[in-house]
Amino acid sequence: MERAGIPTALLCNLTSIAERVGAPRIVPTRGIPYPTGDPSLGAEAERAWRRRLVERGLEAVATAVHKPTVFPVDQESE
Amino acid sequence: MTRVVHYINQFFAGLGGEDTATVPPASKEGAVGPGRKLAQLLGDDYEIVATVWCGDDHAAGPEVMDDLLALVRAAEPDVVVTGPAFTSGRYGLACARVAAAVAAEGIAVVACMHPDNPGIDEAGTAPVVASGEVARQMGPSLETLAAAVRKVAAGESLTADDGRVGKIPRRNVTVDQTSAERAVALVLARLGGDREATEVPLPRFDQVTPAQPVADVTTALIALVTEGALVPDANPDSLESARATRWLRYSLDGRDVLPAGEFRSVHGGFSTVWANEDPHRIVPLDVARQLEGEGAIGTLHGEYLVTAGNGTSVGNARRFGVEWAADLRRQGVQAALLTAT
Numbered sequence: 407m408e409r410a411g412i413p414t415a416l417l418c419n420l421t422s423i424a425e426r427v428g429a430p431r432i433v434p435t436r437g438i439p440y441p442t443g444d445p446s447l448g449a450e451a452e453r454a455w456r457r458r459l460v461e462r463g464l465e466a467v468a469t470a471v472h473k474p475t476v477f478p479v480d481q482e483s484e
Numbered sequence: 485m486t487r488v489v490h491y492i493n494q495f496f497a498g499l500g501g502e503d504t505a506t507v508p509p510a511s512k513e514g515a516v517g518p519g520r521k522l523a524q525l526l527g528d529d530y531e532i533v534a535t536v537w538c539g540d541d542h543a544a545g546p547e548v549m550d551d552l553l554a555l556v557r558a559a560e561p562d563v564v565v566t567g568p569a570f571t572s573g574r575y576g577l578a579c580a581r582v583a584a585a586v587a588a589e590g591i592a593v594v595a596c597m598h599p600d601n602p603g604i605d606e607a608g609t610a611p612v613v614a615s616g617e618v619a620r621q622m623g624p625s626l627e628t629l630a631a632a633v634r635k636v637a638a639g640e641s642l643t644a645d646d647g648r649v650g651k652i653p654r655r656n657v658t659v660d661q662t663s664a665e666r667a668v669a670l671v672l673a674r675l676g677g678d679r680e681a682t683e684v685p686l687p688r689f690d691q692v693t694p695a696q697p698v699a700d701v702t703t704a705l706i707a708l709v710t711e712g713a714l715v716p717d718a719n720p721d722s723l724e725s726a727r728a729t730r731w732l733r734y735s736l737d738g739r740d741v742l743p744a745g746e747f748r749s750v751h752g753g754f755s756t757v758w759a760n761e762d763p764h765r766i767v768p769l770d771v772a773r774q775l776e777g778e779g780a781i782g783t784l785h786g787e788y789l790v791t792a793g794n795g796t797s798v799g800n801a802r803r804f805g806v807e808w809a810a811d812l813r814r815q816g817v818q819a820a821l822l823t824a825t
Contacts, residue, residue, distance in 0.1 A: 410805075412809050418825070428690070440766070442767075467701065468819075470694075
């Protein structure tokens with residue numbers, strides 16, 4: 407998709423694999439079975455976490471990159 | 485005189501680049517663009533009687549093949565040639581599909597693209613010969629192609645010596661050494677410093693040039709896509725849970741949430757308990773809609789695209805990516821959020 411000109415944020419847990427296969431924009435998530443969630447949180451906190459992941463993804467697709475780049479979500483602001 | 489029909493894309497037909505990637509199938513008598521050089525290389529015994537082309541986005545979509553085949557058939561070819569497509573994904577997909585369809589009709593055909601082209605596996609039984617990576621390598625690529633055209637026109641099959649790449653149908657042969665002897669020979673070769681020797685080549689990962697960023701997400705059309713196999717609860721289109729061969733689309737129009745019980749993941753590669761408790765853990769529609777309402781996302785695309793990324797072949801995964809990109813581009817989508825499990 408990136409090659410065809412569509413900047414694509416890959417939200418995934420296995421960032422090392424994502425980097426190795428050359429995904430240009432990577433947002434790390436917390437677990438394989440729930441990329442945009444975290445069942446250990448309460449409902450409101452989980453939704454807030456999901457929102458931050460999506461916001462980070464939006465920042466990633468709006469940022470120029472030249473190689474596989476990880477866009478971590480700031481864990482401090484939780 | 486051998487009648488040759490040549491398939492190319494809109495760019496090599498001289499119609500333009502991405503701005504004309506949606507032009508419909510069309511054809512013209514004679515050689516066009518790279519076909520002129522190919523005709524020279526083929527010499528007087530061959531004539532490129534027609535050139536067929538289609539825009540890349542259109543060609544990678546559904547239901548275009550009948551139109552393309554009708555144009556090819558109308559020119560009554562003895563041999564059909566597609567490409568060279570280099571590493572261009574949508575163009576390669578079209579070249580491979582045209583070649584596969586033509587081969588299925590019993591017409592001699594050869595496609596030409598780089599071995600890393602994501603379309604290559606779509607060629608089916610049709611032979612593919614290697615081009616260079618980029619159009620700068622047109623000259624040597626056309627020489628390989630011309631030699632291959634002569635062979636297939638003569639009814640001969642192509643081998644790796646002709647530059648053949650992609651799926652080469654397996655044939656049973658009898659070898660002199662047992663598998664144990666061959667395995668030891670490979671170990672010895674490796675100990676001797678040969679890192680390439682193998683009887684089973686593995687897929688390679690190519691380099692991806694990142695897309696230009698979106699200038700302003702607050703005015704952009706953004707799509708949600710996933711390999712997390714989230715589908716309506718009854719899985720109405722029977723998405724596979726592993727080794728997926730296809731992808732699906734589901735409407736998000738009028739939806740603000742994906743309720744548990746209405747959607748579930750059929751992915752076979754992880755426990756879907758958490759996904760089924762709250763489908764937004766796979767497709768984050770709830771917060772994406774919220775961000776759209778607040779103006780942080782211009783518009784959310786009206787459907788999400790989905791497959792199951794579980795033991796998926798690299799070839800199929802590449803094809804899904806190419807098809808997703810073409811589909812999204814046709815609908816004006818400027819960026820995507822891809823959730824992966």
